[in-house]
Amino acid sequence: MAQSLTVLLFLFCTFFSKTFSEDGVYVTNCSTLQMGQYLCSDPVIDPKTQQPAGCTPEGKAKVTCYTAPNIVCNENNSSFEKEIPCRYTTGYSYETALLLSVFLGMFGIDRFYLGYHAVGLAKFCTLGFMFLGQLIDIILIATQVVKPADGSEYIINYYGAGIEVIRMDNMTYRMPQADWEVK
Known part of the structure; x- marks a missing residue:
């Protein structure tokens, strides 16, 4: 019973946190926008490091994103900053x-x-x-x-041949393939 009340309360809060204004504009928090509800500008590439400008040692850089038409953020109208991954170089x-x-x-x-x-x-x-x-x-x-x-x-050039190493550990899941079956 307590779980169902918690789920109902969660659904109620998420539904009413997104509101429509009287002119049909969808007002929401920018952090809750889904892909397709915003468009980010291309990152500014630093010519010295060949990475997005402002890349931090944690491997994050910020780009400016704009909401789709008729969507407005609570924070600051229709634009916000989003973090993208980058390769920190020195x-x-x-x-x-x-x-x-x-x-x-x-x-x-x-x-x-x-x-x-x-x-x-x-x-x-x-x-x-x-x-x-x-x-x-x-x-x-x-x-x-x-x-x-x-x-x-x-x-390495931003659009160059950088290598992304994909590692596997005990928590990696392998999808069974059809040719794995022994007949």
Whole structure:
């Protein structure tokens, strides 16, 4: 009984929190708008970092969004700011790191450039771990597994070939496929 009253109270509050004015304009809170009820402008791309301007270390940037016709927000009429994902960079170029790894990796210059000074010194003293460490670092940098030591991302063109690693853990659900069945 208490659960059904809670559900009814929730539905009542959500229905009456969205109101229509006398001229047919839908007035609501901007944070509750669904896709299609607003349109966001393109982000301003910073030419130095190739990411949206104002990208924070948490990987968020803000863009201005506008509501659809006949929808007005309670806060400030018909525009609001929305956070979009971005890749926070601090100035390490992907191309530079890869070229340093290919041509000067045996001396550890690639690791010095990325901020891993101890590994760079070890590679310098052992001639790139007898060139095996250089080969491994070329692969790790090319696949963007090794990133700058400060935790940021590489500078890659905004519309360039950035790699998004998809990881799987024990909480990942796999949809059964038809060809998995044993007959």
